[in-house]
Amino acid sequence: MMYLEYAIFQRALLGCVFIGLLGGLIGVFVVKMRLSTIGYSMSHSAFAGAALGVALSVDPLLTAIIFSATTAFFIGPAADKARLPIDTITSIAFSLNMALAFIFLTFSPQIGLSSEVASVLWGSIVSVTNRDLVYLIALCSITLALIYLFWKELFTIMFDRKMAEADGINTKIFVYFMIFLAGLIVALSLKIVGGLLVYALLFNPASSALQYLHDMRKIIFLSPIIGAASCIAGFFTSLFLDIPVGSCIALISTLIFAVSVIFSPKRKRRWRNED
Amino acid sequence: MAPIIELRDVSTVYEGEKRPAIRDVNLTFEEGEFAYVIGPNAAGKTTLLETINGLLPIFKGRISVLNLDVQKYGKQVRCQIGYVPQDFMVDPGEPYTALDAVLMGRYGKIGVIGRPSREDKEKAIEAMRLLEIEDLANKPVGKLSGGQQQKVMIARAIAKEPKILLLDEPFSNLDPESRDKISKLIAQTSSERNLTTIIVTHDLHQIVDSCSRTIVMNSGRIIADCELRKALALIEKWYFPGFWRHSG
Numbered sequence: 001m002m003y004l005e006y007a008i009f010q011r012a013l014l015g016c017v018f019i020g021l022l023g024g025l026i027g028v029f030v031v032k033m034r035l036s037t038i039g040y041s042m043s044h045s046a047f048a049g050a051a052l053g054v055a056l057s058v059d060p061l062l063t064a065i066i067f068s069a070t071t072a073f074f075i076g077p078a079a080d081k082a083r084l085p086i087d088t089i090t091s092i093a094f095s096l097n098m099a100l101a102f103i104f105l106t107f108s109p110q111i112g113l114s115s116e117v118a119s120v121l122w123g124s125i126v127s128v129t130n131r132d133l134v135y136l137i138a139l140c141s142i143t144l145a146l147i148y149l150f151w152k153e154l155f156t157i158m159f160d161r162k163m164a165e166a167d168g169i170n171t172k173i174f175v176y177f178m179i180f181l182a183g184l185i186v187a188l189s190l191k192i193v194g195g196l197l198v199y200a201l202l203f204n205p206a207s208s209a210l211q212y213l214h215d216m217r218k219i220i221f222l223s224p225i226i227g228a229a230s231c232i233a234g235f236f237t238s239l240f241l242d243i244p245v246g247s248c249i250a251l252i253s254t255l256i257f258a259v260s261v262i263f264s265p266k267r268k269r270r271w272r273n274e275d
Numbered sequence: 276m277a278p279i280i281e282l283r284d285v286s287t288v289y290e291g292e293k294r295p296a297i298r299d300v301n302l303t304f305e306e307g308e309f310a311y312v313i314g315p316n317a318a319g320k321t322t323l324l325e326t327i328n329g330l331l332p333i334f335k336g337r338i339s340v341l342n343l344d345v346q347k348y349g350k351q352v353r354c355q356i357g358y359v360p361q362d363f364m365v366d367p368g369e370p371y372t373a374l375d376a377v378l379m380g381r382y383g384k385i386g387v388i389g390r391p392s393r394e395d396k397e398k399a400i401e402a403m404r405l406l407e408i409e410d411l412a413n414k415p416v417g418k419l420s421g422g423q424q425q426k427v428m429i430a431r432a433i434a435k436e437p438k439i440l441l442l443d444e445p446f447s448n449l450d451p452e453s454r455d456k457i458s459k460l461i462a463q464t465s466s467e468r469n470l471t472t473i474i475v476t477h478d479l480h481q482i483v484d485s486c487s488r489t490i491v492m493n494s495g496r497i498i499a500d501c502e503l504r505k506a507l508a509l510i511e512k513w514y515f516p517g518f519w520r521h522s523g
Binding site: 083149150152153155156159160162163164165166167168169170210213214215216218219266 | 290328330350351353354356358360363365368369370371372375376379380382383384385387388389390391415435
């Protein structure tokens, strides 16, 4: 615990808590709206942005956010214009962004996959700044306010998008908004969890919470708690074992998911009924 | 008085398909009209309902519902339509109660940001009471039987207090006793509330006496639009011999 006497680790721990809360919260919508490819597409667009930032010698976090936000902004409308499933467009964006990332890396061969770019890929505890925390707190507040305001529309779309449309809800706007929000959260999570594992935070806590409860209002509270708990546990495991924090968070959240599936009261009841 | 629903030369083509799912359809419905749409599989019955509802884009023609162009004002139009889709089933693990599912029917009407009021909840409960599923209100909707889920969806459409009801095979998962009861209930509710009601069905035995009109479809076209007995005789004689005996 002596680590926590240092501001650098205090910031990292706080960052973990906010990222866990945000990932768990937005993950419920990503999972229930079946936007499963959003997570990895966003993380790789952020990686491409970070690579460009390094090549241009500007803040990689800033370029990562710009890339993620731009990709998120175009995915929904592009899927609708092309009349293709969102998953198809996000998968194409994924390969495009990976290609761009490797091209940008060749612009700065002296750096390659070391230092800044590597920290974007794997995550780094020590790189969290006060500015990052301010961004995270601001995003957390905005996300909570928007979910509170539009809860009834989001709740209906999660139940069934077509039925929500039939009820007179403009589902497009809300789906685009969720993609955009997921893009921003991924970009801000890069420093701690890393681009390659950030989507574990979008899926694992939400999928775990869904194993326990029958009420979406309770799931929306439980999922961020699981997200934050995974991040805190991952943070300390990373410190004590001296292994990348992103990997620890992904492993712990996966473990929680596995335990949730095994001990899920919902599944037990279903199995009993089938017997 | 202008018709409440008007389709003029409407054709709808599904993405990637060459043949229209419905073609050159001309139909009008007056306020309070109660009609059935029948026909074999792939006749275009579901497409017709989804086209009226504005859920499918049209390739040709013009549709107006409640004097509004559906392609331009789809959201406003859908706020006035109670819709029950075909074979809508909820996964057993879904975290929604039956009351949640019924109440959602009113959300489009409440408007963005607005919250459901006590009155909205009362309307939802009232619709559930009408369908005799009030006791299921707090049960997870995915855990209900197919028939119960179908009643939940009908309650959702009624709770919306729409001007138009579009029901796609609303009796398919119900037992024979419930089918009779629910089909009569829908006819009664439509009459009391002066709703324009269009029901797609395979089950000709459920067509109630109060049905003012039967529309027969085949291969995306309207092949008959007349009174029930006339329609059935026409089907039997010219189009699908044995259709009446095999249905339901």
